[in-house]
Amino acid sequence: MMNIIELENQYTSGLYTKRPIAIVRGKGARLWDAEGKEYIDCVGGQGAANIGHANPAVAAAIAAQAQTLISCPEMFYNDRRALLEQRLCEISGFPRVFLCNSGTEANEAAIKFARLATGKSQIVACMRGFHGRTMGALSATWEKKYREPFEPLVPGFQHVPFNRPEALEEAIRENTAAFVVEIVQGEGGVNPASTEFLIRAEQLCRERGALLIVDEVQTGFGRTGKMFAYQHHPIRPDLVCLAKSIAGGFPMGAVLIGEAVGELPPQVHGSTFGGNPLACAAALASIDYMLAHHLPQRAQELGTWFLQALSQIQSPLIREVRGLGLMAGVELKQKVTPYLQALMQEGVLALPAGLTVMRFLPPLVIEPADLEIVIEVLQRVLREG
DSSP, rough: OOOOHHHHHHHHHHHSSSSSEEEEEEEEEEEETOOOOOOEESSSSHHTOOOBTOOOOHHHHHHHHHHTOSSSTSSSOOOOHHHHHHHHHHHHHEEEEEEEESSSHHEEEEEHHHHHHOOOOOOEEEOOOOOOOOHHHHHHHOOHHGGGGOOOOOOSEEEOOTTOOHHHHHSTTTTEEEEESSSTTTTTTTOOOOOOOHHHHHHHHHTOOOOEEETTTTTTTTTSSSSGGGGTOOOOOEHHHHHHEGTTTTTTEEEEOOGGGOOOOTTTOSSSSOHHHHHHHHHHHHHHHHHHTTTHHHHHHHHHHHHHHHHTOOOTEEEEEEEEETTEEESSOOOOHHHHHHHTTTTTOOOEESEEEEEEOOOOOTOHHHHHHHHHHHHHHHOOO
């Protein structure tokens, strides 16, 4: 019988660069492969595993809901959906929410809502920003390797340098529908936005009738030390895109909708699976767990220690350490792939953020002792490298 890797290689699409291990089980911040080897997980489902793998509260909610009702499109009302919408609005202060299935769907919806609400078409996004791979979200994404095979993309998109307030002056104009920004660029290198940049973006949007869209797909739900990363700054977005850890790793997305968006006419957008009872039950359990266990505060405390410990690693390979909360990036002076492979051999899983940045997104439930092991292993790998 074929092993897992051979079987998947035979039938998979081929779209993904895969590492030569088959992950079959997880618990908290630990993963196990098919051979029984244990790993400390700093990939964290690319930001989807904030509350840890196989979280008992979410598993129980999914099991109970699966035996009650799985599918219920939004042509009908539903108890789980109503409660989740209420909870999301309570924790964010936004009056309305649209539910969907992923981060790229959330960004697609937000772009459509902005164009509809303003009657304008121009969308301004940031260089090194990543917002997804469907056509609208891809048009907002900057990286050429993602964009060029599918051009021409949706017209009306422009990219400006990140953290350059002066660049916004010329870009956000009277015909701009929205400015789209990540509070911390994830895929683009773990680059935190400056308060000055975000404040100026909001000011220009207000002055020129554009909407401010914040992409919190990776930074939302405690990752940066606040429930939402924009809460680190004195700004108020008009639309906030959410996904990844919203439902404890179960596929889901959402858009928080501010007052400036105005009324959204029926049937201008929708999703068959958006807001399905199974995902809503998982999200309710996940959010309850985050709040009960103070995970945003935990991320802030552990993240402060982790970023400081990373900064103290003595290696001529390190160019810079940066991040926010438990979202950390280590920029090297050379490509990171060999070092990520070496970490994996030593039982630590991390991911890249571009060619030269190692990204660490551990579950927020990770134990301090595990973070100490990560530091020890990384120090050894970078010294030997």
